[in-house]
Amino acid sequence: MANADTNSSVKTGEKIITAGLFIQILFFGVFIFTPLMFHTRINKSPTSNLSQDHIPWRKHIWALYVASGFIMVRSTFRVIEYIEGMDGYLVSNEIFLYIFDAALMLCVVVISNVVHPNEINTLFKGGKITQRCLGCTPLCRDLSKYNFFMGTSQ
Numbered sequence: 141m142a143n144a145d146t147n148s149s150v151k152t153g154e155k156i157i158t159a160g161l162f163i164q165i166l167f168f169g170v171f172i173f174t175p176l177m178f179h180t181r182i183n184k185s186p187t188s189n190l191s192q193d194h195i196p197w198r199k200h201i202w203a204l205y206v207a208s209g210f211i212m213v214r215s216t217f218r219v220i221e222y223i224e225g226m227d228g229y230l231v232s233n234e235i236f237l238y239i240f241d242a243a244l245m246l247c248v249v250v251i252s253n254v255v256h257p258n259e260i261n262t263l264f265k266g267g268k269i270t271q272r273c274l275g276c277t278p279l280c281r282d283l284s285k286y287n288f289f290m291g292t293s294q
Contacts, residue, residue, distance in 0.1 A: 157222065158219070158222060158223060161215070161218060161219045161222060162219065164215060165212070165215050165216065165219065168208070168211065168212060168215060169212070171208070172205075172208045172212065175201055175204055175205070176205075178201075179201055195260075195263065196259065196260075196263075197260070199255055200255060200257065200259070200260060203251050203252075203254075203255035206247075206251060207247075207248045207251045207252060210244040210245075210247050210248050210251075211244070211248060213240065213244060214240060214241055214244045214245065217230070217236070217240035217241065218241075221236075
């Protein structure tokens with residue numbers, strides 16, 4: 141759109157971007173639906189491995205749901221923001237950018253660091269899971285010096 145010479149080229153570019161944003165939401169919805177189907181089916185007929193308490197898959201799938209929900213809200217906000225245009229209410233009020241973009245993505249990053257997927261990988265490679273934080277990311281390594289989730293220091 142930056143190189144568009146005519147008004148019709150700009151309008152075409154805007155329509156393509158809007159369609160792309162809706163397609164992104166559609167495909168992300170399919171992504172969210174896939175673990176939801178897995179979760180439903182595994183709860184109906186659990187396998188012996190997944191019914192054991194030492195595999196924390198439920199914690200990870202719920203972290204995925206929460207993070208995905210935040211991302212879906214952010215994506216929906218972006219679509220509405222883009223449809224309103226540069227003169228829209230959302231673009232002209234910066235607080236919405238902080239709430240529906242920065243804050244939501246910060247939550248996703250924190251969730252992904254605290255409930256890190258490498259916990260499952262370590263378990264399958266024969267490692268042991270310690271507390272709720274493995275120390276597999278810099279944030280978790282710092283938090284593992286303390287018994288962060290229990291509220292006490294080691």
